[in-house]
Amino acid sequence: MCSIVQLNVDYTYDYAFSPLIFRMNTLTDITRATAAAPARSRERRQSVQAADTVVAVLKGLASLGGGASLTALATYLEENPAKVHRYLVSLIDGGLVTQNANTQQYTLGLETMLIGLAAIRQADPIRISEPALIRLREQLGITSFIAVMGNKGPTIVRMEEPSLPVTVNVRVGSVLSFLWSATGRVFLGMHDEPAVRTLARQEYDLLCKAQKLPASFDDLVSQMHEEISTSHCIRVSDTNLKGISAVAAPVFNYAGQLTAVLTALGASGGFDTSLTGPIAVTVREQARQISQQLGNSKLPVGK
Secondary structure, three states, rough: OHHHHHHHHHHHHHHHHHHHHHHHHHHHHHHHHHHHHHHHHHHHHHHHHHHHHHHHHHHHHHHHEEEEOOOHHHHOOOOOOOHHHHHHHHHOOOOOOEEEEOOOOOOEEOOOHHHHHHHHHHHHHHHEEEEEEEEHHHOOOOEEEEEEEEEEEEEEEEEEOOOOOOOOOOOOOOOOOOOOHHHHHHHHHHHOOHHHHHHHHHHHHHHHHHOOOOHHHHHHHHHHHHHHHHHOEEEEOOOOOOOOOEEEEEEOOOOEEEEEEEEEEEEEEHHOOOOHHHHHHHHHHHHHHHHHOOOOOOOOOOO
């Protein structure tokens, strides 16, 4: 009898308190999880901050010419030198930064160079320029294209036209004049490759046989170079095609070399070619943005 009573008591005891024990265990688990959540959140924030600092250090070295002392880099980043040094040590371990044993300066390492080369291989001016051409078409309702230097001269390789395009005799694959088109004049003024100058000179000599040109070839090249250097674009009206005006701006690669020309064109009557007009301002700005995506960060903002 006692055994039975004891069994009943034990059973009742367990039955009565097991939900309470379950609730207590559950609350304990929740408390532990709640306490761990801020810790994980702090870890994530710290990881993001660490990544931001690594990026800042690498960008800082690049901005300082690829190499700098710890003091110069910390001053540039406005960070504590000890903190910057910790990140530099990690970057050295990863091959992204090296330190000159003689000067003690930190420089960008081999792995950073390989990353940069991989990015350069993807920097295709035709692909990168596509959004700019679409923006010019949609925002200003004008025809725009990107041209590169081909074996016969400036060649259109990508073109966007509005829903009501201006009828012009140029399409993808068209080769443009060095002397009369805005696109060609940008190449004439900024491209110093001998083969390019030879093509332009051949066109000049052919024209000279038919008409007297206003300036010598060298003077024309100097004039085009000066106009681009001053205005960051070339403007023409009714020169290459009657009734058609155009604005063209240079696109430079990471080495500062002319790699393409961005051009907008339209009917002369409603096409504003003024330097402060929306077309010239937008074309210059879009060309600058394309250049930046190609690795060139030294171009001034068009005005």
